[in-house]
Amino acid sequence: MDGSDFLGLDPATAPTRGRTAWLAQQIRTALADGTLTPGARLPATRELAKELSVSRGTVVEAYRRLAEEGLLVTNAGGGTAVADLVPAPAVVATPTPEPERSSELLNISEGAPDSSAFPRAAWLRAERRVLATATARDLGYADPQGTPQLREALARWLARSRGIRAAPERIIVTAGVTGALSLLSQTLCDRGITGCAVEDPGAEGNRRILNYWLDTLHPIAVDEDGLDVAALSCTSARVALVTPAHQFPTGVVLSPARRRELIAWAENTDGFVIEDDYDSEYRYDRAPVRAMHAMAPQRIVHISSLSKVLAPALRIGWMIAPDSLHPELVRKRWATDLGSPALPQLTLAELIDTGVLERHLRSMRLRHRRRRDAAVAAVQRYLHGCRVEGVAAGLHLLVLLPDHVDDAAVAGRARAAGIAVQPLSAHRFTRGGPGLVIGYGPHPAPRLEAAIKILGELTPGG
Structure with missing residues (x-):
């Protein structure tokens, strides 16, 4: 045109x-x-x-x-x-006639960021600066732990944003959180540790990765204070994976008392706590809760990434492990693939050191907070009798449905109507109350309202 x-x-x-x-x-x-x-x-x-x-x-x-x-x-x-998908009433009120065509689904099933806001221009500028100044050494094989530039930038970033004091040589750059979990699981297996305690409900993606590498997963209930450490103590597990800053999918924060209990458990069992710092960047009512790592750096393996700040496609994460695990992890990182690509690491280091990342994060917090507010308002408008939890942080809501509702059936009907949404039951090991996990990050307010209105029409008693 x-x-x-x-x-x-x-x-x-x-x-x-x-x-x-x-x-x-x-x-x-x-x-x-x-x-x-x-x-x-x-x-x-x-x-x-x-x-x-x-x-x-x-x-x-x-x-x-x-x-x-x-x-x-x-x-x-x-x-x-x-x-x-133009969110006009005449369009969204009509169910999609071909639900098997997943490309047509409006996906509100993931706690993902708005990737359309990726700072493309800033990334290109940083990449050009890197290419203009990169030495022959920079363009050679990188340290399997990650480039020194990125590890130094991350050390400063984590000290400012998460209260973590870790020297650059303690940081291992990974292929996201998934890469960190895979690397750690293999290292634990080499030590004869083939089981891990996980939150129930908990992130289904992490569960699948651990289940691939390990023999046994021990589901531990989550309540309003986070992981039930007393229940954990009744298992044979020596490793526990937790999301203390913003638990997925309930949204609860691991309480101070539970944090202390969890560290005491790790010390008593000669075990480890894997701290997945999930959604730590997005806290809307106050400053983000600080990472657990500083409380017991010889018992806590800290893993995280910038997938929720920049984009999942970046595939750059990191791990900070206790001294007893660090050398083995580095050797296995080298033996796996010699480490992550160097040029994206150098570009990310440039974004961190020039302040671009922090400015971008501030902008994203404002954007996602507006979308969270829109999603909460839409749930209150269209899903009557349902309770919303986990709103203080993150990129998703947990909508608790009436006990008589089958959340998997609701998700199935929604998919037939062109809406992809996660039932809470998909993240459980054991039976529990029904719910829907709604990711609001990628979607503008009109689209969220249209989708949640459809959910209300498809939910009994909604």
Whole structure:
């Protein structure tokens, strides 16, 4: 679509002030009346700005607002187009007739960030600086622990953001949290430790990784204070995986008393606590709860990543292990694949050291908080009689359903209607109350409301 005939807009009708709002409304109207259809390409911002005699910033901001509302999508190198799923009532009220076509699903099943906000321009600038200054050594085989530049940057970042005091040589760069768990599980097996205690309910993805490498998983109940350490003490486990900052999927924070009890358990059993620092970056009511690692660095294996701040595709995480495990982990990292690619590590180090990462995180907290508020309001509006938990932090909500409701059946009906959502039962080992885990990070408020409205229509008593 050329700027010269884009919707037949007449620049003379644009107000002297408020041109951004005017342009955004003209496009909304075209979407509502069908003039613009899903997938339609919009003119380049520079071209349209010239045609309408407005600044390019006016067009960029109008497009940005509409993308935030879920009406437009911007693809790297591919321009701007009308979203496939436009959250207008006439569209979202109609169930998808072909539920097996998963590409058409509106996915609110994951606690993922808004990857469309990835700082592409800042990443490219940092990457160019890295390529312009990289030495022959930088471009050679990196230390299997990770590049010194990234480990030094992470040491400073973790001290500021998580209260962790770890020297760069104590940090092992991994392929995300999954890579850290795989590496750690293999190292534990070599020591004869083939079981691990896990939270119940708990993250199904972590459970699958551990189940692949280890012989036994010990489910331990989670209550309002986090993992039940008394129940843990009744098992033969010597390793426990916990998400203390924001438990998935309940959203509870491991209480101070439970933290102390957990460390005492590890000392008494000569065991280890794996601290998955899940969702620690997103705390909306106060400063994030500090990491456990500083309380017992010789008993706690700290693992985390920046997948929720930047994007899961980055595949860069880290692990800080006790002295007794560290050498074995480094050797196994070397033997596995010689370590992670160096250039992305150097680029990430540049983002951290220049303050770009912290500025981006502040922006993302504001964006995700607005989406959380929209999701909570929609649940209260459309899912009557349901309780919302886990709202203080993270990128997902836990909606507790009435006891008589089959959450797996609700998720199945939602999928048939074009909505992917996780039943709480999928994250349980043992039977418990039903619920839905709703990820709000990737979705603008209108899209969240539309999806949750459908859930309300499909939930008995909702």
